[in-house]
Amino acid sequence: MNLSIAWFSILREQAGCSEESVETSAITASELYGQMRAKHRFTLAQGSLRVAINDEFAQWDDRLAPGDRVVFIAPVGGG
Amino acid sequence: MNLSIAWFSILREQAGCSEESVETSAITASELYGQMRAKHRFTLAQGSLRVAINDEFAQWDDRLAPGDRVVFIAPVGGG
Amino acid sequence: MMPRFSISETPLLGDALRRQVLDPSAGGFVCFEGWVRDHHEGRTVEFLEYEAYEALCCRSGEALIARAMEKFSLRQALAVHRTGRLGIGEMAVWVGVSSDHRREAFQACEWLIDRIKHDLPIWKKETFVDGSSGWVNCERCAAHAA
C-alpha cells in the first residue's frame, strides 16, 4: 500500500528529505520503521522514538491503512 | 523624651493623622503602644502588631531613645 | 546599584520591568503579577487601596531579593508594588526572576511573592459595591479584640 511519511529533525537530516511517499508491505508502524531505518541508515533505534499516524500519537503495533500519514518522533528537547 | 510616630492603614484612620510627635514616659515600644492605644482608642491589641524603630523591625521590649521614629505595623494584606 | 525592590504610585508596566531582568546567561524567566480581581469571598469588589510603609518596605524588600538570588542561584530579580487606589484588573504587584534553569525561577518567584505578601508592611483596603469597606486582616482581628 501507499503511505506518506513526514520527517523531522535528526530523521529529516538523515533521510535527506522532509516528506516522502512510500509503497510498503509493512503491516504495522513498527515494521515500517524497520524498513525505513534500513533504507535511510537511521542511527536511532525504535525504542527511543514515538510514532504518530494522521497527526495523532499511535502505538507501534497499530495497523497501517492506505493513505496514512506517518511521523516518527525522535527524542524531543526536554529540559 | 520626644519621639515621632508614623501611622499607617487602620491605625492612621483611627488616630486621625499620619504622623505625630509625642512626649512620652514610655521606656519600651510595648509601653508606648499601650499609651497610644489608650489615647487613640485603637481596636487592635499589641499581639496582632509588629513594631519598627528607625525603619527597622524591632522587638516590643526594645528600649526607646529620644528622636526615635516608631511605626506600629497592623496585620498586612497577606494572601 | 539599581534598587531591586520598589514602591510605585503609578501604574506598573510589565514589559518595561521585564527588560530589567534580561540576561544572556538565563534560560528561564518567571514572573508573577497580582491583579485586582472583581470578587472576594463571594462579594463584588469595587476598588482596592494599597498603602505602604515605604522606607521599611524597600529595605526589607531588597534583603528578600538578595536572599532569593543567593538561595535560588538567580541571574536577575526585580519586584515592584503599587500603592494608591486601584480598579479591577489593575496590577498591584510584579515579581520577575531569571535563572539558568526554569525550576529555580519558579521556586524563587513563588518564594518572593509569598515573602513580600507576608513580611512587608503593605496594607490593602477593600471597598465593595455595596459601599462597605475594610482593611484586610485588620477589621476582623480588631472585632475579636474589641
Next chain:
Amino acid sequence: MMPRFSISETPLLGDALRRQVLDPSAGGFVCFEGWVRDHHEGRTVEFLEYEAYEALCCRSGEALIARAMEKFSLRQALAVHRTGRLGIGEMAVWVGVSSDHRREAFQACEWLIDRIKHDLPIWKKETFVDGSSGWVNCERCAAHAA
C-alpha cells in the same frame, strides 16, 4: 474558539500574549518564558534551531491547556512556541496563565511548561561557537544505538 496553543515562526511578543489572558476575575497571573542562553553544559552556544511537527503540537498543546484549565481552575491560559533559528536572548517559548489565586497559577504554569517540553514534538538543535552542532537528546542516544 481562538487557539490556546500555537507555533510561531516569528518573534514572540510577551506583552501582546499577556493581554490575551487578562480576566477581571483573576487575581494572579504567572508566566514563563524560555530564553536562548549563551551556555549549555559548559560550552558556549552560538544559536539554536527549533523545529516542530505543527499539526500534532497544536492538537496535543490544546489538549494540555484544556487539561490544565480544568485541573487548576484557571481563568485563562495560553502558550506559544517559536520555531526557526534563534539567537542568544531570544524567546523560545511563552506560557501564561491567570487564576483567582496565585498558588494554582504557579502550579499550572510549571505543569504546562513541563508537559510542553516533555510531550510535544518540538526539537532543538544547538550550534556552539566551536562550530559543532547537534539535536538535543538525539545525538547521544543515537551514538549509544550505533
